Amino acid sequence: MNDTTLPPGDRGLPLLGETLDFLKDQFHFVDARQARYGKVFRSNILFKDTALLVGAEGARVFNDESKVQRQGGMAPHIADFFGGTSLPLLDGAAHRQRKQQVMGAFGREALAQYLPVMESTVARYLARWSAAGESTLTGDLKDLALEVIARTMVGSDGGAEFAENVRDFKVMVKAFTALPIPVPGTAFAKAKAAQGRIFDRYRKVLAERQARPTGDGLSRMLAKPADDGARIAGEDALKELHHFNLAGYITFAHMAHGLVALAQDPALLARLRAEIDAQLGSKPLTVEALHAMPLLENVAKEMKRRAPFVAVSFGKAKSEFTVEGKTVPAGWMVMLCNYAGGNDPAIYAAPERFDPDRFAEGRAEDLKHPTGFFPQGVGEPLKGHKCAGFDFSTLLMKTFIVLLARDYETKLPAQDLSYQWEMIPPEYAGGLRAVLTKR
Numbered sequence: 111m112n113d114t115t116l117p118p119g120d121r122g123l124p125l126l127g128e129t130l131d132f133l134k135d136q137f138h139f140v141d142a143r144q145a146r147y148g149k150v151f152r153s154n155i156l157f158k159d160t161a162l163l164v165g166a167e168g169a170r171v172f173n174d175e176s177k178v179q180r181q182g183g184m185a186p187h188i189a190d191f192f193g194g195t196s197l198p199l200l201d202g203a204a205h206r207q208r209k210q211q212v213m214g215a216f217g218r219e220a221l222a223q224y225l226p227v228m229e230s231t232v233a234r235y236l237a238r239w240s241a242a243g244e245s246t247l248t249g250d251l252k253d254l255a256l257e258v259i260a261r262t263m264v265g266s267d268g269g270a271e272f273a274e275n276v277r278d279f280k281v282m283v284k285a286f287t288a289l290p291i292p293v294p295g296t297a298f299a300k301a302k303a304a305q306g307r308i309f310d311r312y313r314k315v316l317a318e319r320q321a322r323p324t325g326d327g328l329s330r331m332l333a334k335p336a337d338d339g340a341r342i343a344g345e346d347a348l349k350e351l352h353h354f355n356l357a358g359y360i361t362f363a364h365m366a367h368g369l370v371a372l373a374q375d376p377a378l379l380a381r382l383r384a385e386i387d388a389q390l391g392s393k394p395l396t397v398e399a400l401h402a403m404p405l406l407e408n409v410a411k412e413m414k415r416r417a418p419f420v421a422v423s424f425g426k427a428k429s430e431f432t433v434e435g436k437t438v439p440a441g442w443m444v445m446l447c448n449y450a451g452g453n454d455p456a457i458y459a460a461p462e463r464f465d466p467d468r469f470a471e472g473r474a475e476d477l478k479h480p481t482g483f484f485p486q487g488v489g490e491p492l493k494g495h496k497c498a499g500f501d502f503s504t505l506l507m508k509t510f511i512v513l514l515a516r517d518y519e520t521k522l523p524a525q526d527l528s529y530q531w532e533m534i535p536p537e538y539a540g541g542l543r544a545v546l547t548k549r
């Protein structure tokens with residue numbers, strides 16, 4: 111291969127490469143290099159040559175299994191935090207088999223059963239904020255996301271065990287941007303201990319569900335045979351559950367972003383309220399009613415595009431491939447830049463604007479390219495790595511937005527609404543203070 115076709119970029123310091131810059135702020139790490147080098151650039155991160163891909167073409171290649179594999183794509187300590195051999199790290203037949211089993215937790219009937227749980231949980235948090243006068247929402251939104259996952263996936267009652275899990279979970283996520291130093295007292299060592307406690311609690315639930323299945327996500331996953339008839343092993347189900355928590359947690363960032371966007375755009379809020387009044391009125395939510403609201407659908411899409419969530423997904427070049435005129439050698443790490451992709455001006459006009467109508471019929475900016483919209487991967491969940499929780503997360507975001515818009519007025523006191531980009535997902539600097547009053 112000709113050296114000039116390698117992606118441009120900087121390998122950084124000897125040994126450490128650009129690891130520290132990357133860990134400090136993954137979002138600006140990507141933005142700054144994209145501005146300098148274009149949509150495909152190289153780096154050296156966590157001791158590996160790495161190609162970073164921005165944009166729709168990058169998303170297409172990243173999801174071509176002949177070019178990019180998932181096994182070996184994450185630094186071992188990150189893979190471990192994801193539960194070891196869980197879906198994002200599997201390839202080929204092993205991946206398909208596991209995905210068929212896991213999707214047992216996200217079928218149509220399952221989602222319809224989860225919806226009232228989402229509705230009552232969201233309604234309780236909204237009522238609590240409204241009763242409190244002014245509230246600082248970021249921490250509560252994290253608890254809300256985790257509680258919805260816990261109630262639906264393991265039938266939690268939201269009691270003491272749940273609170274312990276949340277405490278441990280928050281210790282764990284802090285270590286995602288820390289160096290992997292397994293010495294007592296480090297963020298990394300604390301995270302490993304917290305993860306062990308989370309798995310121990312899940313093992314108890316697993317034994318109960320194996321003895322007496324319920325309608326929760328864990329029971330559904332255990333009951334679902336893959337096409338070859340195989341059922342998921344208990345320990346593998348625990349790893350997937352653990353990943354559900356990590357993945358579901360990030361919806362806090364989408365709910366926060368949606369709340370701010372609606373509070374700042376009274377005209378959009380009025381249109382949304384009119385749609386909700388016409389489709390639903392004051393009745394309980396149904397999956398059908400939520401699907402029948404096109405503006406709501408576009409608001410949810412725009413929340414997924416615009417809320418900063420994760421900067422990158424991880425893979426490894428299975429074979430040499432060329433993308434945007436640059437050749438990535440086999441064996442290199444490959445990162446797809448999910449957030450930057452949603453802000454690509456080649457696909458999205460004025461990408462910094464919260465503008466749900468960009469997805470409406472006629473404009474449909476996301477359809478300019480077959481893989482132009484990929485906050486949760488591309489394709490179909492059962493055929494590749496597309497997010498297993500795609501519909502689940504849409505349902506939760508829609509539930510949140512409908513109850514908030516229909517039942518409350520939201521005021522944002524003067525505060526710092528800039529993002530703390532060093533966090534994953536980034537959080538509003540001021541913690542997101544809001545005053546909710548019942549309509």
Ligand code: HEM
Nearest residue numbers: 197198354357358423485486487494495496497498499503
């Ligand atoms: C809006 C919130 C969410 C976002 C932005 C998101 C994003 C993603 C992304 C970027 C991927 C990787 C896609 C790829 O590798 O091509 C993924 C995969 C996955 N997500 Fe989500 N996710 C969200 C919510 C959820 C929820 C709520 C769950 C489960 C309860 C979930 C479960 C999964 C699983 C199991 C995978 C692995 C799929 C596979 O590798 O086959 N996600 N998600």
